[in-house]
Amino acid sequence: xxxxxxxxxAGARSRSQAARARLTxxxxxxxxGVLVLFFFFIPMILILFLSITNLATTNxxxxxxxxxxxxxxxxxxxGDNFERMFADAYAPxxxxxTFFYVLSTLLLFNVGLGLIISLLTTHINRRAGFFxxxxxxLPRITSPAVYILMWxxxxxxxxxxxxxxxxxxxxxPEANYFQGDPWVFxxxxxxxxxxxxxxxxxxxxxxxxxxxxxxxxxxxxxSLLQRVRHVILPLLRWPLLFVITYQTLSLLTSFEYxxxxxxxxxxxxxxxxxxxxxxxxxxTYFANAQWGYGSAFAVVLVIIGVVMATVYMRVFRFGExxxxxKIEVL
Amino acid sequence: xxxxLENLTKRFGTVVGVDDITLxxxxxxxxxxxxxxxxxKTTTLLMxxxxxxxxAGIIRFGERVVNQVPPKDRNIGxxxxxxxxxxxxxxxxxxxxxxxxxKVSKEEQMLRVQEVADKMGIGDLLDRRPGxxxxxxxxxxxxxRALVKQPDVLLFxxxxxxxxxxxxxxxxxEIKHLQKELxxxxxxxxxxxxxxxxxxxxxxxxxxxxxxAFDAPDDLYDxxxxxxxxxFVGNPPMNFLEVEVCQENGAFYAVNQGLRAQVPPExxxxxxxxxxxxILGVRPEDVTLADAGEVRGSxxxxxxxxxxxxxxxxxxxxNRLNVLADxxxxxxxxxxxxxxxxxxxxxxxxxxxxQSLLWR
Numbered sequence: 001x002x003x004x005x006x007x008x009x010a011g012a013r014s015r016s017q018a019a020r021a022r023l024t025x026x027x028x029x030x031x032x033g034v035l036v037l038f039f040f041f042i043p044m045i046l047i048l049f050l051s052i053t054n055l056a057t058t059n060x061x062x063x064x065x066x067x068x069x070x071x072x073x074x075x076x077x078x079g080d081n082f083e084r085m086f087a088d089a090y091a092p093x094x095x096x097x098t099f100f101y102v103l104s105t106l107l108l109f110n111v112g113l114g115l116i117i118s119l120l121t122t123h124i125n126r127r128a129g130f131f132x133x134x135x136x137x138l139p140r141i142t143s144p145a146v147y148i149l150m151w152x153x154x155x156x157x158x159x160x161x162x163x164x165x166x167x168x169x170x171x172x173p174e175a176n177y178f179q180g181d182p183w184v185f186x187x188x189x190x191x192x193x194x195x196x197x198x199x200x201x202x203x204x205x206x207x208x209x210x211x212x213x214x215x216x217x218x219x220x221x222x223s224l225l226q227r228v229r230h231v232i233l234p235l236l237r238w239p240l241l242f243v244i245t246y247q248t249l250s251l252l253t254s255f256e257y258x259x260x261x262x263x264x265x266x267x268x269x270x271x272x273x274x275x276x277x278x279x280x281x282x283x284t285y286f287a288n289a290q291w292g293y294g295s296a297f298a299v300v301l302v303i304i305g306v307v308m309a310t311v312y313m314r315v316f317r318f319g320e321x322x323x324x325x326k327i328e329v330l
Numbered sequence: 331x332x333x334x335l336e337n338l339t340k341r342f343g344t345v346v347g348v349d350d351i352t353l354x355x356x357x358x359x360x361x362x363x364x365x366x367x368x369x370x371k372t373t374t375l376l377m378x379x380x381x382x383x384x385x386a387g388i389i390r391f392g393e394r395v396v397n398q399v400p401p402k403d404r405n406i407g408x409x410x411x412x413x414x415x416x417x418x419x420x421x422x423x424x425x426x427x428x429x430x431x432x433k434v435s436k437e438e439q440m441l442r443v444q445e446v447a448d449k450m451g452i453g454d455l456l457d458r459r460p461g462x463x464x465x466x467x468x469x470x471x472x473x474x475r476a477l478v479k480q481p482d483v484l485l486f487x488x489x490x491x492x493x494x495x496x497x498x499x500x501x502x503x504e505i506k507h508l509q510k511e512l513x514x515x516x517x518x519x520x521x522x523x524x525x526x527x528x529x530x531x532x533x534x535x536x537x538x539x540x541x542x543a544f545d546a547p548d549d550l551y552d553x554x555x556x557x558x559x560x561x562f563v564g565n566p567p568m569n570f571l572e573v574e575v576c577q578e579n580g581a582f583y584a585v586n587q588g589l590r591a592q593v594p595p596e597x598x599x600x601x602x603x604x605x606x607x608x609i610l611g612v613r614p615e616d617v618t619l620a621d622a623g624e625v626r627g628s629x630x631x632x633x634x635x636x637x638x639x640x641x642x643x644x645x646x647x648x649n650r651l652n653v654l655a656d657x658x659x660x661x662x663x664x665x666x667x668x669x670x671x672x673x674x675x676x677x678x679x680x681x682x683x684x685q686s687l688l689w690r
Contacts, residue, residue: 212414
């Protein structure tokens with residue numbers, strides 16, 4: 001008995017201490033939690049709700065209760081928007097465009113070029129490397145409108161277009177780059193911006209690899225290229241996962257450069273899913289914005305994003321990467 | 331493999347890292363580069379490894395000049411302070427990596443790695459990753475990786491600094507034993523003089539990029555050529571006192587305010603010839619407590635070292651002596667003691683040039 005009465009207050013104290021520790025942890029998480037709540041979950045719920053309505057310029061209201069209950073005019077249309085979307089003649093093309101755009105920009109530029117720039121600039125004189133990386137940041141810090149204006153001038157027709165001036169110099173016929181295959185330019189102009197993100201992450205990762213490890217590899221007999229393949233790339237696994245995941249998701253939702261460049265082109269040739277959502281919801285030719293229909297497109301995008309993020313985490317064994325080492329190393 | 335450094339110099343911009351070093355490491359010899367941090371010893375090692383290119387001078391492996399030869403073509407094995415194991419590879423992957431790069435067959439890789447790993451006592455750890463090993467095990471893997479390619483030269487960059495004291499002691503013996511057994515020429519960089527003294531055949535003492543001395547451990551200890559070496563080699567360090575050496579009736583005496591000690595002629599004569607004030611060096615173990623001693627002082631501090639007590643004795647405001655005393659004498663701080671200096675082992679240095687007056 002004496003033992004029990006002695007122990008009780010100690011137990012109570014440790015319980016209240018634990019509660020306080022938990023509270024502190026939640027306190028630290030709160031700011032991020034609030035941001036996610038207000039800028040992800042609430043908008044997502046709104047979009048889910050909008051996607052089952054036929055809200056448009058013609059029947060506009062801000063009265064949510066009226067939208068939910070009114071029968072005449074009727075707002076709630078349940079799956080109609082999705083049925084219409086699946087029946088949309090352009091939807092398969094837009095879906096294909098989206099994957100083509102995301103994959104080629106991601107692999108060629110955001111990861112590929114970013115990796116190449118960071119490997120090259122970390123193997124040359126430090127100051128020169130810094131200079132070249134600074135150059136690659138320029139597209140990112142240029143205003144999108146100005147940046148696209150520059151690209152438009154590059155591909156414009158004679159006598160203004162820079163490429164066409166070269167064509168003229170070389171005695172080749174004038175090319176209409178908007179007509180031909182603007183994908184090359186769309187991927188390039190997005191990629192030149194995207195490359196700098198991976199470049200920064202990869203560069204700092206490469207520079208944080210201990211010098212001893214890099215020297216050990218050379219002493220062990222590797223050439224510079226073998227060192228990249230056997231030592232540097234495997235150690236970049238974590239930043240590679242991060243850049244691939246982050247950039248896939250941000251490319252999925254990026255449409256502003258395509259919008260400014262050619263609005264998605266004729267017959268949805270260069271329209272991607274996020275641009276389609278924007279066009280349906282906010283940017284129709286007859287000025288009849290169909291928020292409900294556009295939201296249905298947006299919902300699909302959210303689902304694709306969540307699925308891809310989950311797949312990435314599984315493929316790269318995210319949990320293992322962030323696990324603590326099993327033995328403390330000196 | 332004999333290694334020859336000729337007027338080797340490395341500059342980083344305007345900073346001189348290594349300044350005109352010339353020395354030869356004989357085939358099968360174990361040479362330590364010893365010096366305080368920033369003395370250029372690691373820079374020299376990295377030039378031998380081929381990581382740094384010399385600004386001037388020549389590096390020869392045997393007769394061959396290797397200045398422009400990349401590290402992979404030098405057939406060297408190297409062990410780093412941080413172990414530098416590849417964290418994404420298993421122990422086997424780490425140890426077989428040099429063989430894989432040499433395009434050695436899979437079967438032979440297995441055989442040679444297993445053989446070396448057994449020798450190092452890590453034969454049962456081949457499937458582990460470095461993160462799952464203790465510091466001592468990691469160091470063995472690093473050593474095994476350096477040995478498995480059967481290098482002509484072994485380079486060590488402070489390999490024991492990250493180990494605990496007991497492990498350091500046993501690895502010290504193991505490395506020395508292995509090096510002698512395999513007969514591989516070795517260069518060992520360290521700032522720890524005990525490591526250098528116990529392991530090396532010869533020690534290159536470096537200071538501020540320059541080679542101060544290149545001698546066998548005993549010579550460095552008993553015949554230091556400069557004031558820097560005398561003060562750097564030996565622990566606790568040598569005592570220095572300013573004295574004048576004079577000749578009276580054919581005998582030599584080292585004299586200052588509180589001291590008058592007879593010096594044997596072979597040591598006293600060169601010091602007296604220099605004239606004026608010179609620096610007398612006496613090691614703590616050459617100072618003994620004696621009732622009829624030449625010097626009197628008060629004990630400022632007693633540090634028990636176990637086998638000895640280290641006394642810090644103040645002679646006057648400027649002069650102090652470190653003395654190793656028998657703990658059985660029970661000296662306490664504040665005691666007054668008389669000390670006798672063993673002048674048979676006294677060193678004399680020129681205060682201007684800091685060169686020894688006894689040894690060239």
